[in-house]
Amino acid sequence: MKREILHVDVNNAFLSWSAVERLKQGETVDIRRIPAIIGGDEEQRKGVVLAKSNIAKQFGIVTGEPIFFARKKCPKLQVFQGDFKVYYKYSNALYHLLLEYTDKIERFSIDECFLDMTGYLPKGKNIMDIALEINKRVKEEFGFTVNIGISENKLLAKMASDFEKPDKIHTLWKEEIPSKMWKLPVSELFMVGKRSLPKLQKMGIKTIGDLAQKEEKELIHAFGKYGKMIWEYSNGIDNSEVNYEEEKPKGIGNSITLPYDYTSIEKLEEVLLALVEQVTYRLRKEELLANVVNVQIKTNEFKTFSHQRKLDFPTDSTKLVQDMAKKLLSEIYKGIPVRLLGVRVDQLVEKEQRQISLFENTDNEKQKKIDSTLDKIKEKYGYESITRAGKMQIDKNIKLKELGKKE
DNA sequence: TCTGGGGTCCTAGGACCC
DNA sequence: TCTGGGGTCCTAGGACCC
Numbered sequence: 001m002k003r004e005i006l007h008v009d010v011n012n013a014f015l016s017w018s019a020v021e022r023l024k025q026g027e028t029v030d031i032r033r034i035p036a037i038i039g040g041d042e043e044q045r046k047g048v049v050l051a052k053s054n055i056a057k058q059f060g061i062v063t064g065e066p067i068f069f070a071r072k073k074c075p076k077l078q079v080f081q082g083d084f085k086v087y088y089k090y091s092n093a094l095y096h097l098l099l100e101y102t103d104k105i106e107r108f109s110i111d112e113c114f115l116d117m118t119g120y121l122p123k124g125k126n127i128m129d130i131a132l133e134i135n136k137r138v139k140e141e142f143g144f145t146v147n148i149g150i151s152e153n154k155l156l157a158k159m160a161s162d163f164e165k166p167d168k169i170h171t172l173w174k175e176e177i178p179s180k181m182w183k184l185p186v187s188e189l190f191m192v193g194k195r196s197l198p199k200l201q202k203m204g205i206k207t208i209g210d211l212a213q214k215e216e217k218e219l220i221h222a223f224g225k226y227g228k229m230i231w232e233y234s235n236g237i238d239n240s241e242v243n244y245e246e247e248k249p250k251g252i253g254n255s256i257t258l259p260y261d262y263t264s265i266e267k268l269e270e271v272l273l274a275l276v277e278q279v280t281y282r283l284r285k286e287e288l289l290a291n292v293v294n295v296q297i298k299t300n301e302f303k304t305f306s307h308q309r310k311l312d313f314p315t316d317s318t319k320l321v322q323d324m325a326k327k328l329l330s331e332i333y334k335g336i337p338v339r340l341l342g343v344r345v346d347q348l349v350e351k352e353q354r355q356i357s358l359f360e361n362t363d364n365e366k367q368k369k370i371d372s373t374l375d376k377i378k379e380k381y382g383y384e385s386i387t388r389a390g391k392m393q394i395d396k397n398i399k400l401k402e403l404g405k406k407e
Numbered sequence: 408t409c410t411g412g413g414g415t416c417c418t419a420g421g422a423c424c425c
Numbered sequence: 426t427c428t429g430g431g432g433t434c435c436t437a438g439g440a441c442c443c
Contacts, residue, residue, distance in 0.1 A: 066410050250414085255413085
């Protein structure tokens with residue numbers, strides 16, 4: 001059966017949301033109408049472009065590039081700091097509006113949703129009517145704009161929403177693939193990144209159409225599973241479902257670019273504990289246990305190293321994750337200046353259904369009590385109220401993240 | 408003042424087992 | 426007295442997305 005899928009994508013999400021919030025606070029300048037970007041804190045060495053206004057885009061500014069470069073391209077550029085609390089607020093507002101049309105919604109990212117409208121169209125209305133209504137309502141009720149892509153699967157709907165921006169609705173039905181999608185450069189295809197591009201070009205593939213017309217076998221030979229996937233995408237093939245059920249995360253991580261390169265293991269360990277605390281706090285909130293701990297560093301030369309290890313039994317204990325993380329850090333740290341430090345936990349399992357291991361001792365009851373007591377304080381007074389690491393004791397220069405609420 | 412942070416998925420090699 | 430081989434698990438690294 002042919003499905004009816006919408007992809008709703010907020011235009012310049014972070015910048016638009018900041019613009020709307022500022023206007024609401026009484027500011028008169030709409031930062032969408034000036035050369036502006038949302039950027040990270042340059043003093044904390046997080047100075048990259050997170051979002052740009054269309055005017056900034058006209059100067060050649062791209063997401064992810066250093067603000068330093070962006071300023072060279074556009075000396076009059078205005079830089080604003082992002083606020084993730086605000087972003088979650090608008091993301092949730094949009095989601096709730098969309099829920100009025102179907103309950104089959106996949107939140108693909110903070111600013112993108114897939115809607116499965118199959119069987120959800122009200123009498124006398126077609127999918128375009130619904131898209132028009134959503135587009136209009138979002139603009140009127142929230143003050144920001146969205147692009148909407150319409151098709152019979154997620155891939156095509158997503159490609160469609162990416163066509164002309166902002167505030168536009170596009171269809172990309174199967175029969176429109178040759179005229180609307182094949183002419184585009186292959187780099188525009190979802191999942192074709194900067195690493196694959198040169199390889200594809202060497203094969204004589206410049207457009208999505210070039211890729212579609214290759215033999216599938218040739219792509220599989222050159223790229224394996226990935227080759228099969230992008231070949232299918234170029235032909236508009238995607239049978240994946242709109243995943244509307246809230247999924248538990250498969251891994252939880254926290255990393256930080258340090259304000260300057262660290263060369264002492266003691267200082268790194270202090271930060272490591274703060275990272276572990278946040279990760280395990282989130283673990284416990286999700287009622288998950290981790291089987292694997294991973295520690296990652298990035299050197300001053302931008303080389304990354306990581307070590308991971310399986311635990312004897314799954315845990316959400318700050319202490320146990322910290323012990324393992326310290327071990328892993330000591331394995332990778334060879335005295336090279338460290339720019340970034342990160343901790344992740346993986347292979348997460350539900351708290352209830354885990355096996356009780358023979359190795360698991362029961363004398364960690366004390367640790368459990370400490371964890372849950374601290375969690376309660378965090379719930380009540382905010383995450384920053386108490387940490388074992390105590391961010392004040394760490395480096396005064398470090399600003400740890402606030403925990404954004406997904407809801 | 409050059410280069411964020413949070414994810415998912417895949418690959419490849421080695422260990423280990425049968 | 427010459428190197429088998431398939432399957433699974435573990436680990437490191439990398440690609441891609443927003």
